Amino acid sequence: MSLLALHQAVVQRGKRVILDHLDLTLEAGELVALVGPNGSGKTTALRALLGLMPLASGTAMIGGADVRTLGPITRARQVAYLPQSRPMAWAISVQDAVALGRFAHGGASHRPNTEDQAAVDQAIFACDLETLKDRAVTGLSGGELARVHMARALAANAPALLADEPTAALDPLHQWQVMQVLAQQASVGGGVMVVVHDLALAAGVCSRIVLIKDGKVLANGSPQDVLTPDNIAAAYGVRAHWHQDSQGRHLIMGAALG
Amino acid sequence: MTVVKRRRGEYLDSLLIIGGLLAILLACGLGETPIHPLDLVGAITGSGDPATSVIVWSIRLPRALAAWLVGAALGLSGAALQGLLRNPLAEPGVLGVSVWASLGAVIAIYYGLTSQFAPAMQIGAVLGALLATGVIALAARSLGDTVSLILIGVGLSSLGGALVSLALNLAPNPFTLNDMVSWMMGSVANRSFADIGLSGPIIAIGAALILATRRGLSALSLGEETAHGLGLDLVRTRLLVTVGCGLAAGGSVALAGAIGFVGIITPHLVRPWVGGDPGRALVPSALAGGLLLVLADIGARLVPSDNELKLGVVAALIGAPVFLWIAASRRRTGLGA
Numbered sequence: 001m002s003l004l005a006l007h008q009a010v011v012q013r014g015k016r017v018i019l020d021h022l023d024l025t026l027e028a029g030e031l032v033a034l035v036g037p038n039g040s041g042k043t044t045a046l047r048a049l050l051g052l053m054p055l056a057s058g059t060a061m062i063g064g065a066d067v068r069t070l071g072p073i074t075r076a077r078q079v080a081y082l083p084q085s086r087p088m089a090w091a092i093s094v095q096d097a098v099a100l101g102r103f104a105h106g107g108a109s110h111r112p113n114t115e116d117q118a119a120v121d122q123a124i125f126a127c128d129l130e131t132l133k134d135r136a137v138t139g140l141s142g143g144e145l146a147r148v149h150m151a152r153a154l155a156a157n158a159p160a161l162l163a164d165e166p167t168a169a170l171d172p173l174h175q176w177q178v179m180q181v182l183a184q185q186a187s188v189g190g191g192v193m194v195v196v197h198d199l200a201l202a203a204g205v206c207s208r209i210v211l212i213k214d215g216k217v218l219a220n221g222s223p224q225d226v227l228t229p230d231n232i233a234a235a236y237g238v239r240a241h242w243h244q245d246s247q248g249r250h251l252i253m254g255a256a257l258g
Numbered sequence: 259m260t261v262v263k264r265r266r267g268e269y270l271d272s273l274l275i276i277g278g279l280l281a282i283l284l285a286c287g288l289g290e291t292p293i294h295p296l297d298l299v300g301a302i303t304g305s306g307d308p309a310t311s312v313i314v315w316s317i318r319l320p321r322a323l324a325a326w327l328v329g330a331a332l333g334l335s336g337a338a339l340q341g342l343l344r345n346p347l348a349e350p351g352v353l354g355v356s357v358w359a360s361l362g363a364v365i366a367i368y369y370g371l372t373s374q375f376a377p378a379m380q381i382g383a384v385l386g387a388l389l390a391t392g393v394i395a396l397a398a399r400s401l402g403d404t405v406s407l408i409l410i411g412v413g414l415s416s417l418g419g420a421l422v423s424l425a426l427n428l429a430p431n432p433f434t435l436n437d438m439v440s441w442m443m444g445s446v447a448n449r450s451f452a453d454i455g456l457s458g459p460i461i462a463i464g465a466a467l468i469l470a471t472r473r474g475l476s477a478l479s480l481g482e483e484t485a486h487g488l489g490l491d492l493v494r495t496r497l498l499v500t501v502g503c504g505l506a507a508g509g510s511v512a513l514a515g516a517i518g519f520v521g522i523i524t525p526h527l528v529r530p531w532v533g534g535d536p537g538r539a540l541v542p543s544a545l546a547g548g549l550l551l552v553l554a555d556i557g558a559r560l561v562p563s564d565n566e567l568k569l570g571v572v573a574a575l576i577g578a579p580v581f582l583w584i585a586a587s588r589r590r591t592g593l594g595a
Contacts, residue, residue: 047505052483052486052487052488071490071492072486072491073489073490074487076487076489077489079487080487081484081487081488082484082487083481083483083484083487085481085483086480086481086484087344087480088479088480088481089344089478089479089480089481089536090344090479090529090534090535090536091529091534092479092533092534093533093534096476096533096534096535097479097480100476100477100479101484101487101488103473103477103488103489103490104488104489136534152480152484156488208364256346
C-alpha cells in the first residue's frame with residue numbers, strides 16, 4: 001500500500017484543467033522529485049495528495065484511506081507539508097517555529113511533552129540549527145530560514161513528507177544540504193516527494209523522477225529514464241544531454257530549442 | 259541579531275493580575291473624596307463607614323471593574339485578530355463590530371428608548387454587535403481567504419459609520435445629539451453592577467471562544483498554507499476568532515462606548531515577553547488591556563476640568579503616541595512584531 005496516492009485526479013479552476021487524470025504515488029523509503037515547467041500542476045498535485053485541494057473527480061488516498069474521510073489532525077500526522085510560500089508573521093524563536101511542527105500531536109501547546117521535545121531537538125540537530133535555536137526567525141538569512149522550515153516539517157515525524165521547492169532561492173551548497181536532509185529522511189524509511197526546478201540536482205539525489213506537463217504525467221521512473229533529451233525537450237523546450245566522466249553521469253542543461 | 263527571550267515572561271500573567279488588582283484598589287481609593295487605604299479595606303469588607311462603603315460599592319468599584327473588563331475584552335480581541343490576520347494593525351474595529359454596536363446604541367437613543375427603559379442603549383449595542391458578528395461569521399464560513407474577510411469588515415464598518423452619521427444628522431433635538439456624541443466618546447462613568455451583569459457574560463463567552471484558538475493562532479505564525487498542512491482547521495479558527503471578537507468587542511462597546519487604541523497597542527506591549535507567539539500573547543494582552551484601561555480611567559477622573567474627561571478620549575490621547583512609538587521602533591529593531 002502506498003503512503004500517498006492520487007488516482008485519475010482531476011482538478012479544475014473555472015474552465016481551466018489543472019490536473020488532468022493524474023496518477024501519482026509515494027512509497028516508503030523513496031525520494032521522488034516532481035518536476036515540470038511552471039504552471040504544469042506540481043503544487044496543485046502536492047496539495048491534492050495532501051487533501052488540501054478538492055478533486056473534481058478521481059481519488060486521493062493517504063495510507064489507503066480516502067483523504068475526504070480524514071480529519072485535519074489525522075491527515076497531518078500522516079503527511080508533513082512544506083509549502084512554497086513560507087511567510088513568518090512574527091518574531092518567534094527558531095525553537096518555537098520548529099515546535100509548531102508538533103501541532104498535530106498536541107505538542108504545539110505551550111508545554112511540549114518529552115516526545116515532542118525529542119522530535120524537535122532531533123529536527124534541530126538534523127538541520128544544523130543548534131546555534132540558532134534562540135534567534136528570532138525574522139532576523140535569519142534565506143538559507144537559515146529554509147533550514148528552519150525543513151526542521152519544522154521533519155519535527156512532525158510523519159511517514160510522508162511533501163516539500164514544494166525547498167531549494168528555491170538557495171545557493172548551490174544550501175540546495176545540496178537541503179536535498180541531503182531529504183535523502184536522509186528517505187534512507188530511514190520516510191517517503192519524500194519534492195518539487196524542484198534544478199533537474200541536475202534532482203537527477204543527482206532522487207531515486208525516482210516524475211515529469212509532469214499540463215497536469216499529465218509525461219514520464220515516471222529513474223532519473224536516467226525520465227530525464228532524456230527528448231523528454232526534456234518535450235516538457236521544457238530546451239536542449240539537454242548527459243555527460244559521462246570519472247565522477248559518473250551528469251545532466252547538462254543547454255539552450256532553448258530552435 | 260535578535261535573540262528571543264521567553265524566560266522573562268514566566269511571571270508575566272501573575273504580575274499583570276496583581277497589577278490589575280492594585281489598580282482597581284487605587285481606583286477605589288482615589289477621587290474627589292480620597293479614601294485612606296485602611297478605610298478602603300473596611301469599606302470593601304462592609305465593616306467600615308457606611309457612606310464610604312456606598313462610594314466604593316456603588317460608584318468606584320463597578321466603574322473600575324467595568325474599565326478592567328472593557329480593557330481586557332479589547333486587548334484580547336486585538337491580540338486574537340492580529341494573530342488571525344497576521345497583521346500588527348488589526349484591532350476589533352476592522353471587523354466593523356464596534357461601529358455596529360455604536361449604531362445600535364445610537365438608534366436606541368434616537369428613538370428615546372433610553373428614557374423609558376435604561377438598559378435599552380446597552381441592549382441596542384449588543385444587538386448591533388451581534389448583527390455585525392453574524393454577517394462576519396457567515397463571511398468567515400463561506401469565503402476562502404482572510405483578506406476578503408477584512409474587506410467585508412471594512413465595508414460593514416463604513417456602512418455602520420454612515421448610518422451612525424445619518425442618525426446624528428437627523429437627531430430630533432440637541433439633547434439627543436449630545437447624548438449620542440457623549441456616548442460615542444466612550445466612558446465608564448456611572449456604570450453599575452447591573453450594567454456589568456448585562457455585558458459581562460457576552461464578553462466572557464467571546465473570550466472563551468477566542469481562547470479556544472490559542473494553538474491555532476500560534477500555528478498561523480507560519481502562514482495559512484503551512485498551518486493548514488499542520489492540521490489546523492482554518493474555517494473553524496476563523497469562525498471562533500471572528501465570533502469571539504464580535505461578542506467581546508460588542509459587549510465592551512455596549513458597556514463603555516467606543517474606546518480605541520487599547521485593542522491595537524496592548525498586543526504589541528506584551529509580545530516581547532511571550533517570544534512573539536500570538537497564541538501565548540492572548541492572556542497577557544487581556545490582563546494588560548484591563549490594567550491599562552483602569553489606569554487611564556483613573557487619569558480621566560483625576561485631571562481637573564469642568565467636564566469630566568471621557569475615557570475614550572484619554573485612551574486615545576495616551577494610545578496614539580504609544581502606537582507611533584511602537585511603529586517607529588519596530589522599523590529600527592527589525593522585529594516582525
